[in-house]
Amino acid sequence: MKTIRELTLQGKRVLVRVDFNVPMDGGEITDDIRMREALPTLQYIREQQGRLIICSHRGRPKGKRVEDLSMAPIGAHLERLLDGPVAMAPDCVGEEVVGLVERLEPGAVLMLENLRFHEQETKNEPEFCEQLAALADVYVNDAFAVSHRAHASVVGVAQRVAERAAGFLLSREIDYFQQAMEHPIRPLVAIIGGAKVSSKLGVLQNILPRVDRMIIGGAMANTFLKSRGIGVGVSLVEDDLLDAARDFMAQAEAAGVNLYLPVDVVAAERFTADAAVKNVTCLDIPDNWLALDIGPATVTYFVEALADAGTIVWNGPMGAFEMDPFARGTMALARAIAASPALSITGGGDSNAAIKKAGVAGDIGYMSTGGGAFLEMMEGKQLPGVAVLSEDS
Ligand SMILES: Nc1ncnc2c1ncn2[C@@H]1O[C@H](COP(=O)(O)OP(=O)(O)OP(=O)(O)O)[C@@H](O)[C@H]1O
Numbered sequence: 476m477k478t479i480r481e482l483t484l485q486g487k488r489v490l491v492r493v494d495f496n497v498p499m500d501g502g503e504i505t506d507d508i509r510m511r512e513a514l515p516t517l518q519y520i521r522e523q524q525g526r527l528i529i530c531s532h533r534g535r536p537k538g539k540r541v542e543d544l545s546m547a548p549i550g551a552h553l554e555r556l557l558d559g560p561v562a563m564a565p566d567c568v569g570e571e572v573v574g575l576v577e578r579l580e581p582g583a584v585l586m587l588e589n590l591r592f593h594e595q596e597t598k599n600e601p602e603f604c605e606q607l608a609a610l611a612d613v614y615v616n617d618a619f620a621v622s623h624r625a626h627a628s629v630v631g632v633a634q635r636v637a638e639r640a641a642g643f644l645l646s647r648e649i650d651y652f653q654q655a656m657e658h659p660i661r662p663l664v665a666i667i668g669g670a671k672v673s674s675k676l677g678v679l680q681n682i683l684p685r686v687d688r689m690i691i692g693g694a695m696a697n698t699f700l701k702s703r704g705i706g707v708g709v710s711l712v713e714d715d716l717l718d719a720a721r722d723f724m725a726q727a728e729a730a731g732v733n734l735y736l737p738v739d740v741v742a743a744e745r746f747t748a749d750a751a752v753k754n755v756t757c758l759d760i761p762d763n764w765l766a767l768d769i770g771p772a773t774v775t776y777f778v779e780a781l782a783d784a785g786t787i788v789w790n791g792p793m794g795a796f797e798m799d800p801f802a803r804g805t806m807a808l809a810r811a812i813a814a815s816p817a818l819s820i821t822g823g824g825d826s827n828a829a830i831k832k833a834g835v836a837g838d839i840g841y842m843s844t845g846g847g848a849f850l851e852m853m854e855g856k857q858l859p860g861v862a863v864l865s866e867d868s
């Protein structure tokens with residue numbers, strides 16, 4: 476995979492796919508990390524006197540023009556981050572856009588309108604790919620977070636532009652991930668949490684042969700506990716996956732991987748922040764209560780499993796951390812990961828939100844900008860947006 480440093484950019488029209496699908500609340504960007512992480516690539520292209528054309532999706536407008544999902548506020552924020560003008564195109568393809576690109580000076584920046592205002596984007600439709608590709612001499616993917624989507628701006632355009640390369644963010648994401656999963660400093664400890672076993676089974680299977688220890692928390696631990704015959708009350712459980720959980724535990728044992736499951740939980744009478752709560756061992760969860768966080772003994776047990784780790788990979792919270800009474804386990808793990816000298820890699824919106832809530836983002840080795848893309852990498856899947864960069868022209 477080529478990186479942009481290997482290309483001559485001066486005077487060229489450089490189309491950069493970024494993922495500026497950032498969370499917004501009432502017109503305000505609440506987290507601009509995806510934008511900040513793409514800045515080195517954008518700045519480099521400007522310094523090299525490339526004619527910078529930026530494209531991204533925002534939300535899921537399903538092929539219609541939705542003003543609330545315009546890239547305009549993102550462009551305005553980018554002007555502040557780049558400390559320079561960002562011209563906004565009224566669309567991402569069409570005559571007017573072609574004209575704007577033609578008049579774009581070396582070192583200047585043009586941001587295209589939301590790609591998903593056209594349904595052809597998500598369909599990777601050839602004619603739309605051609606139209607986008609016609610805007611560029613060079614294509615750069617710096618959108619790790621959408622590289623699991625075989626969409627026009629991620630795959631089809633890359634195949635149609637003469638020169639293509641990875642941006643710095645995409646390269647860094649892949650490098651860190653490979654360092655953690657392919658060449659880890661051992662012991663390699665994985666922490667997997669979140670709501671459902673079903674959405675993480677592919678991850679569990681793929682990483683089992685690579686890890687030394689695996690910690691399982693969050694609601695998905697309930698299915699594992701129940702598969703061992705432990706009553707988990709009315710906790711979130713996937714009954715259709717009890718056999719799969721049992722099989723997985725047997726595989727882990729055969730592989731010599733230590734599997735860590737909760738030994739106690741924070742149980743609640745209802746799934747609300749003001750419900751009655753109590754700490755109980757996993758054997759004492761009352762019939763009509765639910766487990767909404769790992770308990771204090773489990774925190775100690777899990778943190779001990781991290782003590783001598785060389786590498787830590789984390790995805791998914793340990794409990795319903797959005798509600799304060801059930802955030803303690805996730806916060807404690809976030810702090811322990813941050814305090815560890817191990818190389819720590821985290822990914823997924825919830826894990827990253829938890830790290831920020833714990834105030835330890837600065838002490839994590841690498842926080843991926845990917846949600847679905849990070850999970851697919853953990854599942855061992857080839858991301859189409861990455862694979863296409865290595866194809867022969
Ligand atoms: N014990 C629990 N009971 C109910 N919900 C839980 C429990 N533990 C975690 N959750 C919920 O699981 C959700 C996160 O899990 P989910 O599988 O949806 O995403 P994730 O893949 O873990 O997140 P991300 O990849 O974004 O970090 C959170 O909203 C959290 O509240």
Ligand SMILES: O=C(O)[C@H](O)COP(=O)(O)O
Pocket residue numbers: 494496534535620621624845846847848
């Ligand atoms: O936020 C994300 O995970 C990416 O921007 C991809 O968005 P999507 O799930 O709508 O394709």
